[in-house]
Amino acid sequence: MEANKFINHQTTEDFILDKEFVFWVLHPNKELDQFWESFIRDYSEKEVLIKNAILIIESLQPIGQIVPQDKLNVIFQKVQRSGRMAKFNWNSSLKYAAAISILIAIGSLIYLSVYRKNQFPVEASTETFEKGKVIFADGTTKEFDTKQTTIEQTITGNLTINSDTIDLNPDQTNSTLNQIIIPYGKRSEILLADGTHIWLNSGSQLSYPTKFQSDSRIVFLTGEAFFDVKANPEKPFYVITRDIKIKVLGTSFNVSSYSEDNLVQTVLIKGKVTAGKNKLFAGTIDLIPGERLTFDKSNSNISKDKVEVQLYSSWINGYLIFKNKPIIEVFTKLKRFYNQEISVEDGLDQITFSGKLYLGDDLKDVLENIAFASSVNFQENNGSYLIIKK
Amino acid sequence: MYTFENYFKVGHLMNDRDIWGRFKTGDNDALNLIYTEYSKKLYLFGLKLTPNHTIIEDSIQDIFTDIIRNRRKLGDTDNIFFYLLKSFKRRLVRQLQKEKRYNLKENDEGFVFDIIYSIEHEIIQKENANLKLQSLHQAINQLTARQKEAIYLRFTEELEYKEIAETMEMSIEGCRNLICKAIKSLKDSLQGDTPILLFFLQKLG
Numbered sequence: 001m002e003a004n005k006f007i008n009h010q011t012t013e014d015f016i017l018d019k020e021f022v023f024w025v026l027h028p029n030k031e032l033d034q035f036w037e038s039f040i041r042d043y044s045e046k047e048v049l050i051k052n053a054i055l056i057i058e059s060l061q062p063i064g065q066i067v068p069q070d071k072l073n074v075i076f077q078k079v080q081r082s083g084r085m086a087k088f089n090w091n092s093s094l095k096y097a098a099a100i101s102i103l104i105a106i107g108s109l110i111y112l113s114v115y116r117k118n119q120f121p122v123e124a125s126t127e128t129f130e131k132g133k134v135i136f137a138d139g140t141t142k143e144f145d146t147k148q149t150t151i152e153q154t155i156t157g158n159l160t161i162n163s164d165t166i167d168l169n170p171d172q173t174n175s176t177l178n179q180i181i182i183p184y185g186k187r188s189e190i191l192l193a194d195g196t197h198i199w200l201n202s203g204s205q206l207s208y209p210t211k212f213q214s215d216s217r218i219v220f221l222t223g224e225a226f227f228d229v230k231a232n233p234e235k236p237f238y239v240i241t242r243d244i245k246i247k248v249l250g251t252s253f254n255v256s257s258y259s260e261d262n263l264v265q266t267v268l269i270k271g272k273v274t275a276g277k278n279k280l281f282a283g284t285i286d287l288i289p290g291e292r293l294t295f296d297k298s299n300s301n302i303s304k305d306k307v308e309v310q311l312y313s314s315w316i317n318g319y320l321i322f323k324n325k326p327i328i329e330v331f332t333k334l335k336r337f338y339n340q341e342i343s344v345e346d347g348l349d350q351i352t353f354s355g356k357l358y359l360g361d362d363l364k365d366v367l368e369n370i371a372f373a374s375s376v377n378f379q380e381n382n383g384s385y386l387i388i389k390k
Numbered sequence: 391m392y393t394f395e396n397y398f399k400v401g402h403l404m405n406d407r408d409i410w411g412r413f414k415t416g417d418n419d420a421l422n423l424i425y426t427e428y429s430k431k432l433y434l435f436g437l438k439l440t441p442n443h444t445i446i447e448d449s450i451q452d453i454f455t456d457i458i459r460n461r462r463k464l465g466d467t468d469n470i471f472f473y474l475l476k477s478f479k480r481r482l483v484r485q486l487q488k489e490k491r492y493n494l495k496e497n498d499e500g501f502v503f504d505i506i507y508s509i510e511h512e513i514i515q516k517e518n519a520n521l522k523l524q525s526l527h528q529a530i531n532q533l534t535a536r537q538k539e540a541i542y543l544r545f546t547e548e549l550e551y552k553e554i555a556e557t558m559e560m561s562i563e564g565c566r567n568l569i570c571k572a573i574k575s576l577k578d579s580l581q582g583d584t585p586i587l588l589f590f591l592q593k594l595g
Contacts, residue, residue, distance in 0.1 A: 012580070
């Protein structure tokens with residue numbers, strides 16, 4: 001390695017944007033370490049630049065990088081098998097039911113999961129190919145298929161899913177994260193070892209450590225969840241989403257932070273939380289029960305107001321409550337919950353809904369209830385729905 | 391650049407071009423190596439675009455099924471990850487756009503690149519994290535989704551500007567500017583005016 005290449009770097013950016021410098025930071029080895037150590041000694045005026053460059057590069061690395069290794073292994077087996085099969089022209093034959101039975105006869109169910117219900121000319125069904133899963137810190141996964149699942153973490157760090165115990169690899173370190181993924185159309189209830197209760201809504205992901213740190217309890221959330229945190233003044237509980245960070249001592253609250261939504265909301269049901277933007281100078285706001293904190297992604301504004309908490313937490317009990325809710329939002333919630341396509345005809349956006357809606361097993365029943373009680377109706381077409389004027 | 395430490399069959403370091411070449415001629419050990427290394431990276435990239443693991447897994451399966459079927463006809467490459475990523479992202483995004491059910495607003499891309507950085511954990515760990523770190527943390531949170539994606543491809547996956555530009559469908563110059571601007575803003579955050587920061591600092595709790 002030639003020091004000459006780096007002598008001309010005058011700023012921190014010069015180092016950060018240098019491919020070889022980045023390579024060293026990401027893949028240190030004895031040889032490179034020695035080179036850079038002597039470089040810093042010889043050009044001590046550049047030491048601060050280099051230290052800052054390393055800080056930035058390291059801070060930009062992602063966390064929680066675990067993959068479902070066993071699932072990937074299964075895929076590899078299928079892939080190898082298919083490599084030996086004769087080529088099959090998918091596009092034209094999929095339209096015909098005969099092609100479907102041929103697929104099943106060959107036993108290649110894998111292809112069914114690629115061309116899902118939107119393309120199959122079959123009756124609408126509530127069957128979905130998506131399963132919920134837990135990805136453990138060591139890469140193994142456990143899938144579950146029930147619409148509602150209970151996951152419980154024991155003191156030793158083991159997990160039970162719907163009462164099936166899963167023994168985890170005991171030499172996981174403290175800082176390793178496990179991840180629970182709930183696809184659209186499903187819900188899950190999680191009980192952590194510290195007694196905290198979490199309800200995960202459709203389309204959400206929660207990352208939590210196998211073992212909490214000694215001075216704090218941290219979880220990461222994308223999507224929506226309801227938290228009932230076990231009080232522990234020595235170990236504050238943090239929920240981190242992309243935009244806001246919430247600190248709790250012991251309390252019940254709902255957080256909604258879907259990446260495709262414009263607003264991130266936290267509603268406090270019981271206890272006390274302190275919340276703020278995930279940034280410096282985030283004026284922290286305290287919430288008391290009945291208050292909602294809203295972060296607007298479009299203008300980065302944070303605000304607080306009083307709400308009826310039932311409107312935001314009833315989903316954990318299987319029903320939704322609306323009060324003058326615009327039609328688009330109502331059906332967005334239902335789409336997520338049931339994992340089925342629902343579109344709203346033009347010209348209906350002014351309509352709002354109020355009332356209690358039970359989330360039964362079948363979306364069709366729910367839509368019939370809505371149609372019965374309001375000025376809209378619905379049309380069904382191969383598993384997807386269109387909301388129209390009555 | 392050497393990707394694998396020990397390619398056991400040959401017993402010496404090999405680069406991407408060689409491994410890909412061997413794969414193309416039917417070497418299944420090479421296929422094994424490629425799948426083991428890159429299915430993981432593709433999966434991790436996919437998770438930044440969507441929580442839908444079924445779509446991610448299907449896309450991975452499609453990509454590898456395709457390259458096995460057509461192995462002899464494939465082009466050459468110096469960067470296997472980039473080669474696979476191009477098709478993977480295209481396929482994944484196409485699926486996401488079809489599934490564009492949960493976003494009733496117009497979102498052309500079908501996804502928003504989302505990532506949680508290691509600095510998040512650092513900040514929580516050390517509630518008294520020095521001001522420098524907190525300032526950097528704020529700057530990182532202000533990066534746009536495009537900047538985050540470009541940064542991931544450059545500083546985690548170490549792709550070339552040309553490759554990043556192609557993956558993100560932008561010009562090479564545009565890509566370079568995007569990354570430079572982002573990095574400069576992060577650098578600037580480390581040179582905050584310390585006395586004032588101390589005065590206005592509010593901590594959680």
